[in-house]
Amino acid sequence: MRPTVFRWLLLAPTLLTLLALTVYPLFWTVQASLSAFSFGRRTTYVGLDNYGRLFHDQRYWSDLGTTATYTFAAVSIELVLGLALALLLDQKLRGRSVLRSALVTPMMIAPIVAGVTWRFMYDPRVGILPFLLDNVGLGRPTFLASRGLALPAVIAVDVWQWTPFMFLILLAGLQSRPSEPYEAARIDGASSFQIFRDLTLPFLRTAILLAVLLRTIDAFRIFDQIFVLTNGGPGTQTETVSLLLFKEAFAFQDFGLAAAGIFVLMLFINAVGLIYLRVLGRQLKLA
Amino acid sequence: MAEETPQERGRDGKVTRRDLVSAAAVGFGALAAVGPQAAGAAVRRSWVYKKASSITVAAVAGTESDPLGKVLGEYKRRAGVRVDLVRAPYSNLFQKLLTNLTSNSDAFDIAFMDDPWLPAFAGGGFLVPLDTLGYKGDDPDYVKQSIAIGKWPTPGSPPVPKTLSGAPRQYAIPIVGNAQFFSYRKDLLQQKGLGKPSTWDDVLRIAKAFEGTGDFGYVIRGATGNPIVTNFSPVLRGFGGDYFDAKWNTRLNDANGLAALNRFLALAQFSPPGRANFDAEELNQTLLDGKGVQALNWPAWGPVLEAPSSKVRGKMGYVTTPAGPAGHRPTMGNWLLGIPKGSKKQADAFAFIMWATSKATWKELAKLGGVPPRKTVLLNPSFVGTHPWYPAIAASLALARFRPRIPNWSEIEDIVGRHLNDALTGAEKPKPALDAAAKEMTAAMKRAGIVK
Numbered sequence: 001m002r003p004t005v006f007r008w009l010l011l012a013p014t015l016l017t018l019l020a021l022t023v024y025p026l027f028w029t030v031q032a033s034l035s036a037f038s039f040g041r042r043t044t045y046v047g048l049d050n051y052g053r054l055f056h057d058q059r060y061w062s063d064l065g066t067t068a069t070y071t072f073a074a075v076s077i078e079l080v081l082g083l084a085l086a087l088l089l090d091q092k093l094r095g096r097s098v099l100r101s102a103l104v105t106p107m108m109i110a111p112i113v114a115g116v117t118w119r120f121m122y123d124p125r126v127g128i129l130p131f132l133l134d135n136v137g138l139g140r141p142t143f144l145a146s147r148g149l150a151l152p153a154v155i156a157v158d159v160w161q162w163t164p165f166m167f168l169i170l171l172a173g174l175q176s177r178p179s180e181p182y183e184a185a186r187i188d189g190a191s192s193f194q195i196f197r198d199l200t201l202p203f204l205r206t207a208i209l210l211a212v213l214l215r216t217i218d219a220f221r222i223f224d225q226i227f228v229l230t231n232g233g234p235g236t237q238t239e240t241v242s243l244l245l246f247k248e249a250f251a252f253q254d255f256g257l258a259a260a261g262i263f264v265l266m267l268f269i270n271a272v273g274l275i276y277l278r279v280l281g282r283q284l285k286l287a
Numbered sequence: 288m289a290e291e292t293p294q295e296r297g298r299d300g301k302v303t304r305r306d307l308v309s310a311a312a313v314g315f316g317a318l319a320a321v322g323p324q325a326a327g328a329a330v331r332r333s334w335v336y337k338k339a340s341s342i343t344v345a346a347v348a349g350t351e352s353d354p355l356g357k358v359l360g361e362y363k364r365r366a367g368v369r370v371d372l373v374r375a376p377y378s379n380l381f382q383k384l385l386t387n388l389t390s391n392s393d394a395f396d397i398a399f400m401d402d403p404w405l406p407a408f409a410g411g412g413f414l415v416p417l418d419t420l421g422y423k424g425d426d427p428d429y430v431k432q433s434i435a436i437g438k439w440p441t442p443g444s445p446p447v448p449k450t451l452s453g454a455p456r457q458y459a460i461p462i463v464g465n466a467q468f469f470s471y472r473k474d475l476l477q478q479k480g481l482g483k484p485s486t487w488d489d490v491l492r493i494a495k496a497f498e499g500t501g502d503f504g505y506v507i508r509g510a511t512g513n514p515i516v517t518n519f520s521p522v523l524r525g526f527g528g529d530y531f532d533a534k535w536n537t538r539l540n541d542a543n544g545l546a547a548l549n550r551f552l553a554l555a556q557f558s559p560p561g562r563a564n565f566d567a568e569e570l571n572q573t574l575l576d577g578k579g580v581q582a583l584n585w586p587a588w589g590p591v592l593e594a595p596s597s598k599v600r601g602k603m604g605y606v607t608t609p610a611g612p613a614g615h616r617p618t619m620g621n622w623l624l625g626i627p628k629g630s631k632k633q634a635d636a637f638a639f640i641m642w643a644t645s646k647a648t649w650k651e652l653a654k655l656g657g658v659p660p661r662k663t664v665l666l667n668p669s670f671v672g673t674h675p676w677y678p679a680i681a682a683s684l685a686l687a688r689f690r691p692r693i694p695n696w697s698e699i700e701d702i703v704g705r706h707l708n709d710a711l712t713g714a715e716k717p718k719p720a721l722d723a724a725a726k727e728m729t730a731a732m733k734r735a736g737i738v739k
């Protein structure tokens with residue numbers, strides 16, 4: 001058998017399974033978005049009615065804004081912290097390997113478990129955080145019940161859990177740098193800041209773009225932590241698009257509207273992803 | 288002889304249409320050999336393990352299903368049928384049941400469901416009418432409201448278009464005779480010379496008496512959605528308000544509704560900080576810490592409050608929900624056992640339901656912390672000593688009101704819950720909050736085809 005044919009034969013089951021798990025659900029989602037449902041059963045074809053309802057649904061667009069705010073804030077903070085940690089642990093420090101293992105632990109916890117843990121930590125009566133803040137004279141804030149604090153509180157949980165992901169990718173980027181330009185820069189008398197700005201950041205550009213792309217896609221789909229922490233409250237302060245669509249489908253049984261919302265969200269995430277990939281592709285070509 | 292290169296073969300390594308077709312043919316063949324049935328069986332096997340002579344119950348995780356879980360061994364000994372209890376948190380259970388029922392799956396033989404779900408499940412034709420399996424008719428030992436709530440259409444409730452109609456048929460039997468009651472610290476009230484609360488005016492007066500003492504005069508469930516709506520309902524109806532009128536037109540924002548919300552918000556001020564995110568766990572933890580003076584509650588928490596390790600054991604008083612100008616209006620929240628149409632073991636499932644809800648089994652379930660819908664157990668003097676909340680449940684069940692019997696109650700509850708939570712946090716004033724909720728409710732009822 002020709003090697004090429006054999007390669008494709010080996011790949012075929014995986015490719016077909018992927019097609020079944022991605023193309024078929026996408027096809028079903030589009031079909032559902034063009035239909036009305038009653039008691040969970042598809043009843044009639046309604047054309048673009050669901051998209052029309054979505055366009056006028058203030059709650060959907062408000063939640064999309066909340067999701068975008070959540071994503072931008074979480075990913076930005078994770079990038080800065082991840083880079084700082086990567087730079088720190090790129091140096092020869094005592095106990096570096098132990099520190100690295102400890103740093104990646106939050107990433108290994110299931111998001112639901114992280115949410116439950118942090119719900120207790122935020123509890124104004126028994127939580128460790130209000131207790132510590134009270135001890136330094138800042139009172140016992142009601143993080144998850146306060147309109148001003150609820151969104152930052154859930155963002156903080158995301159930052160705690162996913163900064164290690166950024167850290168790992170950026171550390172890998174740092175450790176693949178060539179050493180010669182750095183030696184030359186030091187000989188030329190460049191300062192640490194100049195070396196960081198003119199050498200380190202350019203070398204890390206690809207790793208940064210990749211890490212930000214992956215985290216952006218993931219943060220946009222956030223569901224489990226918010227479901228456990230606040231269920232979208234207070235009001236809809238922390239309600240993200242994923243949570244709303246979950247409610248539309250499984251609480252309100254409006255599968256048509258939920259499918260339309262999912263399709264629009266998918267287009268949005270694809271658009272963001274394409275922009276990143278374009279920039280990333282350009283960086284790779286330059287490299 | 289040297290190996291022929293792709294170039295020498297004239298193929299240069301590029302994938303041709305013939306390659307893709309060959310690969311696809313082999314792939315399809317592999318999938319066809321595995322077969323969708325095998326794949327489906329693998330999914331089912333990994334999800335719920337079933338042997339012969341067993342049935343599967345999808346139940347809510349928590350104190351509601353704990354007593355039933357403890358008597359399953361006894362049923363296996365008697366009937367030779369193993370009962371697998373698959374438990375899930377409240378919102379996951381609804382999702383699981385909805386997915387299974389609408390796809391006519393045989394994954395579950397019995398659905399342990401909250402009563403507001405019955406209009407969607409029975410009304411949508413997903414449950415088996417129990418008279419087809421030999422259900423003989425209402426046992427007079429049941430509290431009338433409890434057995435009625437398992438029928439569809441529900442007697443006493445306005446008809447709902449687009450659902451199964453006709454004479455009411457029994458689709459489910461109550462397994463938890465839930466109705467809201469009111470719990471209060473009788474020792475703290477006695478210390479201040481205060482009588483037990485009978486009206487919402489009493490509750491407010493008592494709550495004010497504890498202001499500044501470090502105790503919380505009234506504790507609410509204020510989290511958006513089901514928690515705050517369930518906490519608000521007895522106040523709303525006690526003040527003569529309701530969600531809908533007899534023709535399903537929205538009436539939440541009428542004068543009675545506004546008076547109820549103002550009273551609810553006045554009482555909420557005496558709750559602990561963080562109340563806008565409180566659910567049953569936080570409410571009862573406040574009581575268990577000894578810091579809560581009064582609270583609406585559900586019977587499932589009775590055994591927890593009176594547990595041997597409880598700080599407030601013997602200190603709690605239990606009465607039906609306080610009265611407003613329109614009287615006492617506790618909310619009913621029975622849990623029911625019904626049989627999905629997709630089940631292939633309907634007769635076995637029915638036999639288990641009849642055994643689990645019999646008088647004899649209820650005597651055991653009550654000892655294990657169950658909440659009986661049967662009068663002989665609820666009013667049995669031998670239980671009242673160890674279950675001091677039972678008379679309050681009996682009183683509440685006799686007065687209890689259903690939540691609106693509509694298939695889209697989950698959506699309505701979400702709408703009302705959001706706006707009540709906004710009113711609680713001060714994001715909306717009471718009247719605009721109710722008006723906004725009423726507008727969304729009307730739109731939802733029109734979309735569901737219940738009103739024009």
